Amino acid sequence: MAGKKEMEVVKGLDLERYMGRWYEIASFPSFFQPRNGVDTRATYKLNPDGTVHVLNETWNGGKRAFIQGSAYKADPKTDEAKFKVKFYVPPFLPIFPVTGDYWVLYIDPDYQHAVIGQPSRSYLWILSRTAHVEEETYKQLVEKAVEEGYDVSKLHKTPQSDTPPETDTAPDDKKGIWWIKSLFGK
Secondary structure: OOOOOOOOOOOOOOOHHHHHEEEEEEEOOOOOOOOEEEEEEEEEEEEEOOEEEEEEEEEOEEEEEEEEEEEEOOOOOOOEEEEEEEEEOOOOOOEEEEEEEEEEEEOOOOOOOOEEEOOOOEEEEEEOOOOOOOOOHHHHHHHHHHHHOOOOHHHOOOOOOOOOOOOOOOOOOOOOOHHHHHHHHO
C-alpha cells in the first residue's frame, strides 16, 4: 500500500509559551475562511480548565470578521501537539459546533514561528509572532511543510499591514461581523 509518511508533530509543546497572538503569514485557501482576508491572525489564551480560548480575526474591505472557539488536546495521555478546535458558528448554526484538527508540525525554539496542519494535509498555516517574516525564514517554514508531505503549490501568502489593526478587547456579537458571514462575501 503506497502512501505518504505519517506526519510528525511537535512533542512537549509548552502551551503557556504558545499562548498569545500569531499572524497568518500563509495558508491553504479554505472554504471556512473569509475570501480576500487581510491582517489575518489568531490569539490564544489559556483557560483555567486547561483548554485554550481561540479568537480568529481577519479584515476584508476595512471590516473585521472574527470567530471564537476552544482548543483541547486530542489525547491528553500523549505529549504530541495534536489538538481539536471547536467553533460554534452563530448566527446561522448556533447549536452546531464545527470541530477540526490543529496539529503543530513545527515550532522554532524561541516560539516565534510555527507550521500548523492536520492529518489529511488539506489545510496548512504558517504563523509568526510578527506580521512579516524574512524571506529566508519563510522558505525554511515552507520546507518544513514539504517535509511533512504538503503540496505547497497551493500555499497563498496572507497580506499583512505594516501597522496591524489593534483589538485586544473581546469581540461583541452585535459589533463584529461573523467569520461565517464573510464566507459568502456579504
